[in-house]
């Protein structure tokens with residue numbers, strides 16, 4: 574049996590949780606939260622990091638910070654997780670979906686310009702599989718038209734665009750530490766603030782609309798209700814778990830990359846007429862978040878899923894295009910997004926986790942290749 578995902582544990586998680594429990598403070602923003610935030614700020618040069626209870630929450634904070642209102646338009650890919658869109662829909666935005674590129678599921682940045690109107694408030698990029706979107710083009714358009722850029726970097730830890738860490742490029746960025754990501758805390762996430770204008774308000778929104786963070790730093794002598802907000806901060810127990818993972822980030826990444834490379838080597842030059850392999854543009858790096866294949870047809874993908882399942886191997890497809898979702902299909906402007914639909918029908922994700930072995934990958938690739946040759 575080979576599952577699709579298996580959470581990674583460094584072994585120190587429970588010791589750190591115990592430490593947090595014995596410290597007498599288990600609500601948010603304690604020592605482990607500070608340590609995690611400082612780790613990311615130091616390692617990636619992010620201006621300010623705030624741990625959140627999920628990437629979904631970090632995206633909701635971003636929508637509040639950008640003052641998204643009824644009638645605003647937000648441009649984003651259709652091939653993404655619901656949270657990317659939901660965060661902005663909750664504030665009343667209309668979502669303008671962009672097709673994916675032919676080469677990989679990232680949004681076609683050349684298609685953005687024609688979709689910009691005076692109501693466009695933000696572009697949300699999703700670095701699919703941790704592979705950077707063409708941020709040069711996105712930033713150029715955002716500057717010309719005075720539009721905010723948010724990076725949904727949920728899958729993009731330890732990945733780069735022309736040497737710059739993903740998450741450091743947009744005005745705001747959101748990461749996920751859900752158990753399916755490279756580094757995890759069960760549920761968990763982080764908002765990255767790269768534009769100083771949002772620093773002050775981000776802390777308030779995260780603390781239920783109060784200036785409690787300022788109070789605890791001794792900057793004000795009492796705290797109260799100063800803005801809208803919610804409870805977006807995780808407890809110290811979550812942060813303690815996450816910190817145990819951060820200490821092993823290099824090891825996790827080394828292992829994942831070696832597994833990813835094994836997949837790539839095994840598939841290279843094989844069955845080229847029936848499947849395409851992940852495409853990593855020159856400006857991007859690979860953080861080995863995911864290994865996927867794109868088949869010629871949904872039928873072919875279905876056959877491979879069954880062949881793997883018969884041998885106890887769990888592979889899974891991914892997003893159902895948001896522009897065709899039950900919730901949004903009537904609100905979408907009707908444009909066809911052909912590549913998005915193709916990835917919905919033909920993309921398949923293979924098992925990828927720290928404990929996977931090279932032998933497991935050889936088994937998986939053998940089953941797939943022999944099935945395609947039949």
Ligand SMILES: *Cc1c(COP(=O)(O)O)cnc(C)c1O
Nearest residue numbers: 627628629654656727749751762
């Ligand atoms: C995982 C993921 C999310 C959601 O993350 P949570 O931490 O579970 O809220 C959002 N966007 C993308 C692209 C993701 O992969």
